[in-house]
Each structure stands twice: as C-alpha cells, then as structure tokens.
Amino acid sequence: DADVTQTPRNRITKTGKRIMLECSQTKGHDRMYWYRQDPGLGLRLIYYSFDVKDINKGEISDGYSVSRQAQAKFSLSLESAIPNQTALYFCATGGSGGRPTGELFFGEGSRLTVL
Amino acid sequence: KNEVEQSPQNLTAQEGEFITINCSYSVGISALHWLQQHPGGGIVSLFMLSSGKKKHGRLIATINIQEKHSSLHITASHPRDSAVYICAHVAGNQFYFGTGTSLTVIP
Numbered sequence: 001d002a003d004v005t006q007t008p009r010n011r012i013t014k015t016g017k018r019i020m021l022e023c024s025q026t027k028g029h030d031r032m033y034w035y036r037q038d039p040g041l042g043l044r045l046i047y048y049s050f051d052v053k054d055i056n057k058g059e060i061s062d063g064y065s066v067s068r069q070a071q072a073k074f075s076l077s078l079e080s081a082i083p084n085q086t087a088l089y090f091c092a093t094g095g096s097g098g099r100p101t102g103e104l105f106f107g108e109g110s111r112l113t114v115l
Numbered sequence: 116k117n118e119v120e121q122s123p124q125n126l127t128a129q130e131g132e133f134i135t136i137n138c139s140y141s142v143g144i145s146a147l148h149w150l151q152q153h154p155g156g157g158i159v160s161l162f163m164l165s166s167g168k169k170k171h172g173r174l175i176a177t178i179n180i181q182e183k184h185s186s187l188h189i190t191a192s193h194p195r196d197s198a199v200y201i202c203a204h205v206a207g208n209q210f211y212f213g214t215g216t217s218l219t220v221i222p
Contacts, residue, residue: 031208042119042201042212050208088156095208104148104203104210106158 003027006091006107014115019078021110023091031095032074037088049074081114121202121213128220134189136216138202149176149187150201192220
C-alpha cells in the first residue's frame with residue numbers, strides 16, 4: 001500500500017458543486033500539506049497542518065477549506081467549485097514534532113475538472 | 116520573497132547523454148530537495164541536501180550554499196529518466212517549489 005493515499009484520483013464535476021478530496025497517510029507524520037499544481041506553475045500551498053489541532057492557510061487558500069480528522073487524515077474541500085479550480089491536487093506529508101521537516105512524501109495526485 | 120528558478124524549462128537529450136538541471140533560490144535555506152514527477156503525475160523525492168553532494172545510482176545532486184545554487188546531474192541518461200524534475204527549498208517549515216524541468220530522453 002502507498003504511504004500517502006488520495007481519493008478520488010480523478011473527478012469531473014460541475015460549477016457550484018461541493019467536492020471533497022481525501023488524504024490518508026501511514027508514515028506517522030504530524031505534518032500534512034495540500035498543494036495545487038497548474039501547468040507552468042510550481043506547486044502552490046493551499047493549507048497545511050502541523051498536528052490535529054493545527055490548521056494554517058497557505059498562499060492560495062481562498063475557495064478551499066480543510067479538516068484534519070486524525071493524525072493520519074487530512075481532507076480538502078471545495079465548497080462551491082468553480083472552473084479555475086481545475087487542477088492537479090497533491091497531498092503531502094513530512095516531519096513531526098519540533099524537528100525540521102525532512103523528506104516530503106506525496107500522494108499520487110487528484111485530478112479535478114470543474115465544468 | 117522566496118523564489119526558486121530552474122533552468123532549462125524543457126530539455127531533450129539523446130540516450131546516453133550527460134544531463135544537468137540547474138536550480139537557483141533567493142533566500143537562505145535549511146535544505147534543498149530534488150523531486151521527480153512521472154508522466155502519470157506521481158511525485159517522488161530524489162534527494163534532500165543541505166551541503167556538498169549526494170549520489171544515488173546515475174543521479175548526482177550538488178549544492179553551493181554561498182551561491183544559492185544547486186544542480187541535478189544524470190549520467191548515461193535513459194528514456195526511463197524522462198520526467199519533470201522539480202527543485203524545492205525549505206525555509207522554516209515551508210516548501211517553495213520551482214516550476215520544474217521537463218526532460219525527454221530519446222532512444
């Protein structure tokens with residue numbers, strides 16, 4: 001089994017629909033991240049969480065929300081999807097406690113298309 | 116401002132060629148990462164380094180902290196090396212990513 005699992009892997013939806021992307025990890029890391037990847041742009045941070053009670057906005061959090069249900073689970077929601085949220089979304093995990101974040105482990109990505 | 120620039124953006128090579136991908140960053144860092152993204156989309160970590168050089172098989176990563184520059188070298192390139200290579204640096208606990216170098220190795 002993969003260390004970081006994302007579901008769904010592909011999703012096509014319509015403008016205005018609510019979408020949830022789920023992420024679970026078996027690495028035992030405290031830190032989890034949601035990134036968005038668009039052609040020609042680097043990975044951009046949407047939200048991150050350093051433990052179950054910690055949620056932080058990234059550089060492009062508008063239009064998104066997250067929930068850290070457990071150490072291993074971090075979900076990303078689009079309350080009302082719009083076409084410019086069409087992108088490839090990655091969940092990543094890496095690091096715990098006060099130690100510096102080391103290697104990042106990525107999920108396989110969730111390709112979202114909003115029509 | 117944390118900026119990461121990679122060059123070239125696109126690279127086509129013949130099988131067997133020596134390949135170099137460059138990464139420059141603008142602020143002091145605690146570590147630099149090289150990642151590989153396959154055509155299917157998945158991203159894997161290749162190297163994490165904060166000084167000097169690391170080698171794994173045909174891949175070599177170097178970093179010059181004073182010049183804020185890192186390079187990824189691939190020796191004896193092979194078509195299976197075709198992928199997007201992404202440089203990222205860590206400042207505090209945040210990652211800042213380059214836009215990637217798309218490498219195609221032709222048999």
